[in-house]
Amino acid sequence: MPPPNFTPVDRTRWLAVIAIGLSIYMATLDMTIVATALPTIGHDLNSTATGTQWLLVAYNLPMIGLMIPLGRWVDVVGKRSSLLLAIVGFAVASTACGFAPNLGVLIALRVVQGTFAALIAVLVLAAAALVIAPKDRGKAMGLIGVIGPLGSVSGPVFGSLIVSQLTWPWLFFVNVPISAIAFALVAATVKDAGKLRAPAPAWLGAAAVVAGAFTLLLLGIDNLTSGSTVVGVVMLVGAVVLGAFWSRTSDAANVTGVLRLPPLLSLDSSLLLVTMTGGSMFFLMPYILEQHMGRTAGEVGSIMFAMPLAMGIVSFIGGQLADKFGDWRAGLVGACLAVLGVALLFTQGEQWTTAGTMWRLAIVGAGMGLFVAPNQSATMKFAPRERMGTASSLAGLARNLGFTFGPAVGAVVVGAGRSVNALLVVPLVASAGAALIAVVTAVQIRRLNREPAGPATAVVPQQPEPVGNPE
Template identity: 35%
Template sequence: MTTNVQVKTRWTPVVTLALAMLVVTTEMTVAAVALPSLGAELGVGPGATAWVLLGYTLPMAAIAIPAGRWVDRIDVRLAFLLALAGIGVASAVTAFAPVFWVLLAGRVLQGVAAALVLAAYMPIVVAAVEPAARGRAIGYVITIMTVGGLAGAPLGGVMAGALGWRSVFLMKLPVLVVALWLGIRSLRGDGRGLVGPDRGLWLEVLLLGGAITALLLAFEDMVWLVAVAVVLAVLWGRLPSSRPVLGLVRRRVFALPLLTLTLVTMSGGLLFLLVPYFVTDVLGGSPEDVGVVLLVFVAGVGVLSAVAGSLADRYGAWLVALAGVVVTVVGLLLLLPPVTGLVDLSWRLAVMGVGQGLFNAAINALLMSLAPEGMAGAAGGVSATARMIGSTVGPAVAALVVAADSAGGFRTGVVVLTVVVVLGGVALLGGRSR
């Protein structure tokens, strides 16, 4: 277990964390609705506006692990409040940017602050929730994030249409203010203060962050960056400061569930690439139909996440995570027979959503329970990086399949992703603690 100290569960920090995570995760998608009008006003094309999304996700993935190691050394309360304030300031910079490069700078700052929130995720839960209730806590966080996320993109569209694209980057500020207020009142400090990162940690940011950034950009038609990622990762691995993280990911009971998280997250390639093209090109649906179909999936995730957390506390996170993998595979297999219409597609995706709802809460609880004492932040950073890599690789793999088999791309893509998720289940079986 992460710690032997007795903890009395307090739910207000969990709500605070859920609101903060809602802000962080919806920022990944809600900005997309502003891209056309943003590009028109600032005079940039679609290729450039894509960096509005990448400018947020890349730093968030790149520095998640160093941010987690920093959080393990300092007062997590101060780090969390600093992150929320940073998101607020960066959002204002983005919203009022007079030129495109200032907007991109604001998005990068948002991503850096968001990485700090992700790094504080596990330490806050560990400090506020007793071990027997941590599955429930994570389930509640995911449920609030998911339900709130359901309204994010539609509300962003309404805001952009009524008040302009700049309002999209300000719409989360009321939620951010509530989270900041609750954090000040409910989170407990440990007296360690807010010491800045040392030179060793900055070097980790440069090398490991550069390696992860290069790896993710390699899937943006820059394959040569894989070699850069490997070189930077090797250099990082030779740093003395990398040993705690390397020691963590070399432990079989942590490494294999982490691999499971990466592989199962790749199933997002179905949702973010295969389904939209299938609905529009094969079923003749509209973009609105795509949104409705995906909404059914997301609803399944939201409904099951809180249930999954309670089940994980009662029956064990490993067993519930494995059940989530199995149901996800069933949902994928259900997509192989001919799909006759939107309703037919929706109920099959709902099954997959149930599987993902079971899996997400349980795998987070499992990885949290396997983190050594004093390394909850590092474990959270590693988990966030694994999830980001999976969510990037999945759509890239699906796109390659579609390009290679234009006639049966959907079915072939489902088969490939099913195999990937099955391999994730095998890894989870191999990682069970004896």
């Protein structure tokens, strides 16, 4: 049973669900919309390819490094007001990006933009808990799961169209009307009496340590995969040192306290591995199809589209199945489908056919789509209301780390010049691990569902220490 302090709403506000989906769509859109325009931006701002790559890094660093600190802050502030702040901040930062006079300023503004995007990502589950009734939890998370990931998928397409028809600043200006719609919907439909408060100095210190640790981790991985072994190792050691320092703080104790609530650790672990499967597939398949199978770039795009298409279609269906048959059943089937789809890629022989590759990728995408909505629905169900910000940040961190580690490990394998089957081992191991953990999650949820509600069986975590200054 969920903890007794989790007070659900009795009627789902579907416009609010759409608003949350639009917000996360906007945040994920800017992860990829700039990628296809990097040469144009570099030419206009007199920068090299190495310099413009930092436009992607600058946005993604806060999306990982600030997730946990922002989750702790969201625990003690109003969810409606903080979501409105995130949307406005993202729109203002996007507008400023469009007027950036040089690359240095644009990179700095991308960090600000990524910070507000991270806040939006943290608020997905925390705000959703205010507007989604338990009976619609899976369906609503499935809808958000359809709208949100479309941003990263459609980003390169929109980026190419905008640059070809307009100028690169419109890559950022396009966020303004989306922000306006999301702001209006949130303001009208999300009800929450909580207010904003400034973070306390202790929170700022903890945030700096955590952000520094994850920044060194990501830059260390990037240096290792690009061949700078010594620099990469030094950065990874620095990340471990900062992580060890943070682990001894009370802030870390509050975060790990949430993870100790079953089944949250297994939910986040399986989510990390499922997204790592997807991240490695999106990275490795172009190499396999172009270099080993001789396909053109256009053919690769068409073949790979089967995976996100199936993911989007099945995500909403997966949410409905979760509401009808239970989160753990739908999530377990999704994880097993993903590993089945990857395993079937091994059966194609030396030359892959277009149709054969597409339906196998569709199975992988369908498995991921079927898995994510029940996974997020279960997190909402078992996380305490007053710790929903932390729980949401941990889920978001797992998702972002999976999409980061997948390509990183794939790059190492590609660099070693391995065979097609060796390349596919990366997503196979990740998806198999996710399926095994999904079994553990299913056992935990079944046991919790059999337990009667009451103080003797419910696990109530300690109250989080304040991370904001008193009002």
